[in-house]
Amino acid sequence: MRRKISLYGLTFSLPLLIWQILFFVFPLLFLIALSFWTVKNFTMRPDFNMVNWTTIYGRGVFWQAYGTTFALAAAASVLTSVLAFPAAYAIAFKLSDAARRWAVFLMVIPFFTSYLVRVYSWQIFLSDNGIINVILGWVGLGPFQMLNTVGATIIGYLTLSFPLVVLLQLFSLAFLDRTLIEAAHNLRCGRVRTVFAVVIPSARVGLVIAALFCFILSFGDFVSPVYLGGGEPTTLSILITDTTKSGQQWPRAAVIALTMIGTLMLVAFAAVKFAYKGKTK
Amino acid sequence: MNGSDDLNRNRAVDWALMAYIVLAYAFVFAPIAASFVFSFNSDRFPSIPLGQFSLDWYRAIAMDPLVWEGARNTLFVGVIVGVVSTALGFGAAYTDYRYMFTGKQVYLALALLPPTIPVIILGLAMLAYLSRISLSGNALSVIISHVVVCAPFAMAIIRLRLSQMDPALEPAAWNLGASEWKTMRHVIVPFTMPAILGALFITMAVSFDEFAVAWFVSGLNETLPVKVLGFLQGQVSPRINAIGTFVFILSMTLVILAQLLLSGRGATPADKE
Numbered sequence: 001m002r003r004k005i006s007l008y009g010l011t012f013s014l015p016l017l018i019w020q021i022l023f024f025v026f027p028l029l030f031l032i033a034l035s036f037w038t039v040k041n042f043t044m045r046p047d048f049n050m051v052n053w054t055t056i057y058g059r060g061v062f063w064q065a066y067g068t069t070f071a072l073a074a075a076a077s078v079l080t081s082v083l084a085f086p087a088a089y090a091i092a093f094k095l096s097d098a099a100r101r102w103a104v105f106l107m108v109i110p111f112f113t114s115y116l117v118r119v120y121s122w123q124i125f126l127s128d129n130g131i132i133n134v135i136l137g138w139v140g141l142g143p144f145q146m147l148n149t150v151g152a153t154i155i156g157y158l159t160l161s162f163p164l165v166v167l168l169q170l171f172s173l174a175f176l177d178r179t180l181i182e183a184a185h186n187l188r189c190g191r192v193r194t195v196f197a198v199v200i201p202s203a204r205v206g207l208v209i210a211a212l213f214c215f216i217l218s219f220g221d222f223v224s225p226v227y228l229g230g231g232e233p234t235t236l237s238i239l240i241t242d243t244t245k246s247g248q249q250w251p252r253a254a255v256i257a258l259t260m261i262g263t264l265m266l267v268a269f270a271a272v273k274f275a276y277k278g279k280t281k
Numbered sequence: 282m283n284g285s286d287d288l289n290r291n292r293a294v295d296w297a298l299m300a301y302i303v304l305a306y307a308f309v310f311a312p313i314a315a316s317f318v319f320s321f322n323s324d325r326f327p328s329i330p331l332g333q334f335s336l337d338w339y340r341a342i343a344m345d346p347l348v349w350e351g352a353r354n355t356l357f358v359g360v361i362v363g364v365v366s367t368a369l370g371f372g373a374a375y376t377d378y379r380y381m382f383t384g385k386q387v388y389l390a391l392a393l394l395p396p397t398i399p400v401i402i403l404g405l406a407m408l409a410y411l412s413r414i415s416l417s418g419n420a421l422s423v424i425i426s427h428v429v430v431c432a433p434f435a436m437a438i439i440r441l442r443l444s445q446m447d448p449a450l451e452p453a454a455w456n457l458g459a460s461e462w463k464t465m466r467h468v469i470v471p472f473t474m475p476a477i478l479g480a481l482f483i484t485m486a487v488s489f490d491e492f493a494v495a496w497f498v499s500g501l502n503e504t505l506p507v508k509v510l511g512f513l514q515g516q517v518s519p520r521i522n523a524i525g526t527f528v529f530i531l532s533m534t535l536v537i538l539a540q541l542l543l544s545g546r547g548a549t550p551a552d553k554e
Contacts, residue, residue, distance in 0.1 A: 008461045013376035013388070016369040016432060020391040024429045027403075027410035034409050087305040090298035105540070106306060112532040113313050114490045116509050117525030121312035124319060124327045131315070134329050163309055191294065213397075220399020222493070237401050244497070250409055257402040264399070 028261075035254040044250060052251045062239065062256070069235040070263070072150070073219040076157035077211040080165050083158070084210070088169035089195070092176075104170070110163045118159050119227050126152055126228070148230030156224025161214040168213065172206020173199070208275035215271075216264055236260055313529070320522035327519055338523035348524065355489055355504040358420055362427040363485035369428065370435025370480055375469065377436075378443040379451075393433045403430070404497030411498055422498040427488045434487060435480035438543070442476030443469075479539035486532040 038047040056062050091103045110118070125131045126146040136142040146152055180202060184194045200207065218224075222237035231238060236256055243253040319327040323335035342348045373392045377385075395403070407426045411417040416425065450472070454464040470477070492506030499507055506528075509521055 006461075008465075009376070009380060012372035013380070014372075016373040016376075016392055016436070017388060019369055019428065019432070020395070023407075023410075023425050024391065024395050027406035028398075030410045030413065031402075031406045084305075086298060086301045090302050094295055094298050095302075103302070107309070108536075109533070110309055110313065112486050112490065112536050113529050114492070114506060114509065114525050116492055116506060117316050117521060117529070118312040120509075120521045120525070121316040121319075124315055125311065129326065131329050158308070159312060162305075166305070216397060216399065220401050222401055237399070240401055240405060244405055244408070250405070253405055254409065257405050260399065260402060 031254045031257060034251050035258055037251045039249060039251060052255045056252055056255045056259075061234070065234045065236050065239050066259070068233045069219060069237070072153065072157070072225075072235065073215045076154055076161070076218040077214040079154065080158055080161050080214045081169075081207065081211045084162055084165040084169055085207070088166050088173055089199070091166070092170055092173035104167065107163045107167050107170075110159075115160060116223060119156055119223050122152070122155060122159065122228060123147060126155070147228065148232070150229060150233070153224050153229035156228040157214075157218040157221065160221055160224065161217045164217070165210045165214050168206055168210035169203070172203040172210070175206075176202050205275045208271050212268060212271040215267060219264060220260065316522045316525045317529075319519055320526045322519065325519070327522070338519045339527075342520050342523050342527075345520075348520075351504060351507070354420060354423075354499075355506070358423050358427065358495075358504055359485045359488040361424050362431055362488040363481045365424070366428045366431035366484045367435045367439075367477060367480045369432045370437075370484075371439050371473070371477060373432070373436045374440035374443055377440055392436050395429050396433055400430075400491070400493035401497075404494040407494060408497045417498050420499075423495045423504060426494045426498055427491060430491065430494065431484040431487050435484050438480040438483060439473055439476045442473045442543075446472050475542040479543040482535040482539040482542075486535045489528060489532055 033046075034044075035052055036048045036050070037044050038049050038051060039045075091100055095103060123130070127133075128143050128145065128147070130147070132146065133143040136144070176199065180198055181194060184198045189197065220237055222235070222241055225231065225235045225238055236259075240253050240256050240260075243249045243256065315327075318331070320338055321334055321336070322332050323337060324332040373388075377389060377392075382388075403426070407422070407429075408417055411422045411425065416422050446469075450468055451464055454468050455461070459467065490506060492504070492510050495504045496507045496510055509524055
C-alpha cells in the first residue's frame with residue numbers, strides 16, 4: 001500500500017467525491033438554506049426568516065401527519081420483520097445450497113420490477129370488484145372495502161420492503177455460528193427456545209438493521225399512502241408532494257423534508273445503538 | 282423422549298416452514314404475476330373471471346406517441362446513467378480497495394449513503410438545487426440525480442469483485458516493470474470486467490424503474506416510470522400493466538445478463554492471464 005498522493009490515485013478517487021459533493025451534499029445543504037427563504041407573489045426570495053418553520057410547526061395538520069407517518073412506519077417495520085423472519089429462517093436453515101441460491105435470486109427479482117406497477121397491481125386485488133372480493137363473493141361474503149384503507153397502505157409498505165428485509169435477515173442468519181445452535185440442542189434447549197435465546201440474539205445486528213431499512217423506506221414512501229391508502233390519513237410524504245407540486249411552497253416543503261431527515265437520523269442512531277448494545281466490536 | 286417422536290415433530294415443523302416460504306413468495310410475486318396476466322386481458326377494469334386474451338393494451342401503448350417519447354427518454358437517461366455511475370463506482374471501489382487515508386470513512390459514507398435518503402426528500406432537494414443552478418426540467422437533471430443514487434450500487438458490485446482478487450497480483454505486475462496505468466489496463470480492468478458489465482446493467486435497470494426523483498426534476502422530459510405515475514393519477518388503465526410487463530422483461534434481461542457475467546465465468550478471464 002502506497003500512501004503518496006498521486007495523479008493516478010486521484011484520477012480514480014476524485015470523480016465520485018466531486019460528484020457526490022456537488023449533487024448530493026450541496027442539494028441537502030441547500031435544502032437547509034431554502035427552509036429560511038420566503039415566498040412572495042409565488043416567487044422565492046433568499047432570506048433568513050423563521051416563518052416557514054413556525055408556520056409548519058404551528059399547524060395541527062403537520063403534527064397529525066407526523067404522528068400518522070411515524071406510527072405507520074413503526075408498525076410496518078415490526079410487522080415486516082415478524083412476517084419475514086420465519087421465511088428468512090427457513091431459507092437459511094431448511095433449504096439445500098442450490099435451493100437457497102434460487103430463493104435469493106427470486107427475492108432479488110422484485111427490486112427490478114416497478115414498485116408503481118406492483119402497487120397498481122394490488123389495486124386489482126383489493127378494489128371493490130377486485131380479485132379478493134370476487135373470490136369472497138363465491139362463498140357468500142363481502143364485498144369488503146379494502147382499497148383506500150390503512151390496511152392497504154400497510155400492504156403497500158410490505159410490498160416495498162418485505163424482499164429487502166428477508167434478504168438482510170437471511171444474510172445475518174447465514175453468518176451465524178452454527179456451532180452455537182448445536183451447542184444449544186446438545187444442552188437440551190428446545191427448538192423454539194433456541195430460536196429466541198440463541199438465534200435471534202446472535203443475529204440481532206442484522207435483524208435490527210433490516211427493520212431500520214423498512215422504517216426508512218416506509219417513512220418516506222408516498223406511493224402506497226396515495227394509491228392504496230387513498231390519501232387518507234395524510235402522511236408527511238403526501239404533505240411534501242402537495243406543498244411542492246401544487247403550492248409552490250418549496251421552503252415549507254423543505255421544512256418538512258428536514259424534519260423527516262432529522263427523525264430518520266435519530267431513529268437510525270437509536271437503532272444502531274440498540275443493535276450493538278453490549279457488543280465489544 | 283424417543284427418537285421417532287422427535288423426528289415426526291421436526292418433520293411437521295419443516296413442512297410448516299416450507300409452506301411458509303411458498304406463502305412468502307406468493308405474496309411477493311402475486312402483484313408481479315397479476316400485472317403480467319392482466320396485461321393480456323381484454324377487460325377495461327381488471328378482475329376475475331378473466332376476459333379474452335388480447336394484445337389491445339400493448340397496441341394502445343405502441344400507438345401512444347407519449348409512451349414512445351417516455352421510452353426514448355428512459356433509454357437515453359438509463360444508458361448514460363449506467364455508463365457514468367459505473368465509471369464513478371469503479372473509481373470509488375478501486376480507491377477503497379487500494380488506499381488507506383484519513384477521512385476514508387467520510388469518503389465511503391458519501392459513496393454509499395445516497396440510496397438510504399428517502400427518494401421524496403432527494404427529489405425535492407434536487408429540484409430546488411438544480412433549478413437554482415438552471416439545470417432542472419431537462420433530461421440532464423434526471424441523469425445527474427440518477428447517478429447520485431446509482432453510483433453506490435456500482436461501487437458495491439465492483440468492490441465485491443475486487444475483494445476476490447489476489448492482493449499480490451497488482452504488486453507483482455509492478456515488480457515486473459509495468460506502470461500503475463498499465464497494470465490497471467492489463468490486470469485490474471480485465472479481472473473486474475464481469476463486475477463492471479454487471480454494474481452497468483444493474484445501474485441501468487435501477488434507472489429504468491426510478492420514478493420519484495425523476496418525477497420531481499424532469500419537467501417535460503418525462504421518463505417512462507413518470508408516465509406510469511401520470512396514468513396512475515389519471516384514469517385506471519391496464520396500459521400500466523402492459524408498460525410494466527414490458528419494462529420488467531427489459532430489466533430482467535439486464536439483471537440476468539449481469540448475473541451470468543458475475544457468477545458464470547466468474548474467475549476465468551484473469552486466471553488465464
